[in-house]
Amino acid sequence: MNSGSTAHPSLLVVGSVGLDTVETRAGKRTDVLGGAAAYSAVAASFLSPAPHLCAVVGTDFPADHTSFLESRTVGLGGLERVSGRTFRWSGVYARDFSTRTTLDTQLNVFESFRPKVSAEAAQAPYVFLANIDPELQLSVLEQAKKPKFVACDTMNFWIEGKRDALLRLLARVDLLLLNDEEARLLAGEANLPAAARAIRAMGPRAVIIKRGDAGALLFHEAGVFAAPAFPLENVVDPTGAGDSFAGGFMGWIAREGSTSPQTIRTAMILGSVLASYCVEDFSLDRFRSLDLSAIRERFSAFADLVHFEHIRL
């Protein structure tokens, strides 16, 4: 547990904060709050208050979004506001959510982002490097002061385009989170357990493979853990589900101050809980009304979802 006597945050989250324009069969939203680090930090905040957000926005970033992040206790001391436009992403999902098409990506102020980690934030024992250029993820690691546990995410763009930097990063992190296609691409291996084994040989002692509505698999020194996805009929917008998973996961780890196998399993379920809520509305909107009792309720629903009795054969 955190001593409470130090000024540093428990959890440092680095990545993108942006404005998304998203269309799904449930509707369309323009310039709404988005970005992997925004989803992760807000999700984490439900479990571990005051995660420190390290990101950049432009002068056009709405004060409403800043207020919302603050209302969720997210520490904004590391949120740079620089001259120019905020990072923007625009995409449309197939009616059945099986595919997503990116219509536009504007890096804007993100293009020249060089994460600067404050002296206090550099003391955070838990670090989540959301999906950004692995060179930037590495630069954050170089500023961090001996964190206890570092997790990172990545994507096909970096696996294909910046493999060397990514491999240098992987040699220095404890956990890699990525989706099934990314795991196959990184490992050059279609079988997921084999891909996870190959990835662990690159450095991370733990790998979490996210499979969307098929749940997530954890591979680490204590074996394998399968977290189901919550069966939802009413998916509104899948954007940020994986980032919310990572945020819920890291929030629990930071709260418990432990990475024991049992803590990591619980963290996987809490990550799944946050992800399942995330997709129930556009942007981070579902998190505006979410509270601990709802998280507790869905945690129990997850426990029921996989429960079966032991038998004698």
Place this chain on the structure above:
Amino acid sequence: MNSGSTAHPSLLVVGSVGLDTVETRAGKRTDVLGGAAAYSAVAASFLSPAPHLCAVVGTDFPADHTSFLESRTVGLGGLERVSGRTFRWSGVYARDFSTRTTLDTQLNVFESFRPKVSAEAAQAPYVFLANIDPELQLSVLEQAKKPKFVACDTMNFWIEGKRDALLRLLARVDLLLLNDEEARLLAGEANLPAAARAIRAMGPRAVIIKRGDAGALLFHEAGVFAAPAFPLENVVDPTGAGDSFAGGFMGWIAREGSTSPQTIRTAMILGSVLASYCVEDFSLDRFRSLDLSAIRERFSAFADLVHFEHIRL
């Protein structure tokens, strides 16, 4: 539990028995034992001895296969042997097992198969109608004497080509097992929980959606249950995995003489155990050396795979 005082079998399995020619990255096998009913009956036999097999083979069906089925206690009184060649299927799997291409299907003696259920077999309280023409599945139901629980499987070929007969069948069964693509096709709905709800409105009070290496989902009046797939690096031949799942599932139901929600959940895991062993070798070969202690061991491994501690938030 079965009283033991009656001569009838607990479980009746109807479907195909055939000779498969299969090629995977692990090798090729020619004219090996196959067919949905063979996989299902053998898988069931580990949990509920003496399942009654109702199927047809030709005069070319090797005595070795008959001996193997008998060695597994499968009741062959309903296995017709008629003049002609046995049903044959031939297929090849992609190197990553993501797709399977059927090279050849020869119905042979199966073309004129009209299942005849003996007076004893008609008393079986548990009936599994493996994937065959829904007209034949219906004809078996008409011969059965008030079974306690009827499960059936189907495939895209019947969903598209014999929808009316399939719907008449579904109105009369307790459980439909099918894979995710078949569920989407049958329901006309991409979201799996929504598809399951639509299918349950067609008749079956329970639906199991099989998702290969993403596990299986049960939807029934008591809610949803998610059974994981066992993470296997060494898949040799996926043929028959779904049929072995169904066999293990029905074998447990028949053994327990119950379809309570808890029994059904346990049956899902035992189905998953049998399916996970099935794919470790070609044809039904893994079942030749399988025993209860191996089933027990993997059941425990499944329990560990999904275990997480309850927390207070």
